[in-house]
Amino acid sequence: MPEKAKNVAIVGAGLVGAGWAVVFARAGHKVKVYDASEATRLGLQAHLGASLEALNRHGLVTETPAAINTRIQIVETLPQAVADADYIQESVFEQLELKQAVSAEIEQAMASHAVVGSSTSGFSGSSFMANLTRRTQFLVVHPVNPPQVIPVVEIVPTPWTNPQVVGEVRSFMQAIGQVPVVLNKEIDGFILNRLQGALLDEAWKLFEEGYATAADIDATVSEGLGLRWAFMGPFETIDLNAPRGIEDYAQRFSGMYQRLASLRHEAGAWPKETIDRATAECRSTLPVEGLTARRQWRDERLMALIAHKKQQPKG
């Protein structure tokens, strides 16, 4: 990958792929976008326009939406998208055979120096990159939805990924304004979904056993725990929560957390009756017809929060 990647290809342009197109174009790169579905390709221009307008409304772009959009080109075949690309982001449906087939197609059509990142969250890279000839140039580059709003990107090399490629992708992600985190080896769920799963399983258990309503468990996060986590991770949080830092915190509280963990129930499937009860509670305050509007509210809130964070001193 050249030091300043200029040509980017997007393969698969659903919500995630379209978000990536905005991320790269916003950073000044030329983006060719391909999706196998004609309907998706036809709807893409309007979708990209709306995303860029929303970012613009929150002051999250430095050019006009139209200026950014001129760098995005929608193309009709996969080879057209990837042939001259320095970096290729694959975001097709989460289906293993499809990921395998598309990765092979990309490999066939791409330039010899190109690097390919997959947006997969459900599969390890090695589960569909193992048989590629240029597997040293493939790795997982997992964003959070919507990528044009949420900065974090998980970079997960397979056992065959060239370590230099990992470093280059990390730098590239940083350069385009995302926040890359690098996993040193593969693990199911990467970091983000594992942390989310640990918290979710505990939340479900507390709800299941009747300790509190879903709304009250939610408020414990949204009006308490989650406030710090919007700008500090768990380690920095505890580092600041004892006079002499993280070591001091561990000494004071690891016994308590060990006690809590020993009471933790074995995590299993979320039981149907518990899901039903949570569904009833959620739907009692937000009918299913209200979900779309609430999602728009969430995305507006996320953009406003990102804009707020940009104005704050880094400390």
Place this chain on the structure above:
Amino acid sequence: MPEKAKNVAIVGAGLVGAGWAVVFARAGHKVKVYDASEATRLGLQAHLGASLEALNRHGLVTETPAAINTRIQIVETLPQAVADADYIQESVFEQLELKQAVSAEIEQAMASHAVVGSSTSGFSGSSFMANLTRRTQFLVVHPVNPPQVIPVVEIVPTPWTNPQVVGEVRSFMQAIGQVPVVLNKEIDGFILNRLQGALLDEAWKLFEEGYATAADIDATVSEGLGLRWAFMGPFETIDLNAPRGIEDYAQRFSGMYQRLASLRHEAGAWPKETIDRATAECRSTLPVEGLTARRQWRDERLMALIAHKKQQPKG
């Protein structure tokens, strides 16, 4: 407790108790504050003034700090503080015998209608309220530090707490601008520390086994997961993350989370060598002398975030 509690007593005026004094006074109530330590009593006026000034700087009070401060009176004995109080908030050191002794002292001196909330996080209410004559009027009312900034309050009745008292305290907390969550029964760690513990244990394991640096695990939260959690809890998050809501989400992803949970290591003590390695990493970017300034930065960020949230549409 009268419908509009007017007289509040604070027993124990360290960081937590002093924060509570600000919370009640800011909401218009008269507050008498007692701490057994003369040094703490002598330093309290300056501490309260600084807290109120900081809130004022962020637009989080509607009166001048001086006007609010006139409602706070520092007194020299426990009976002076509690004798005419409608609501008493106990925030003495986390030491079981001390909690027992102080609760008994409060009970001796308080009015017959008074309600007593303990700020304890480490003990169950029943472990030190069981032998009180008026134990129906005692319960846990656990804030997050600093209470004048973080809204959530966990209300945990003992098996003897009068349910009407629970409802009154919930309403009172709401009326003073906090966000109460009610636990239906006691559990070690309540909700907040259990959720925090679940996430922390997973973070430590990922760090321990070398998947990523502490800084990268932190960034996964502060630049990803934690952004939503600053204004939505885990249940609302998943409710919005599948087309037909939480039930749909459970159907699509509970298998994945079960798989992640099955790979989860048994949580035990955090190993010393792992703590040492995390300490070395944390101290390499922030020397121990920098912790105080960083805590000030955190508190400023929290207040700015709360002010930001107040301006956002509730959806």
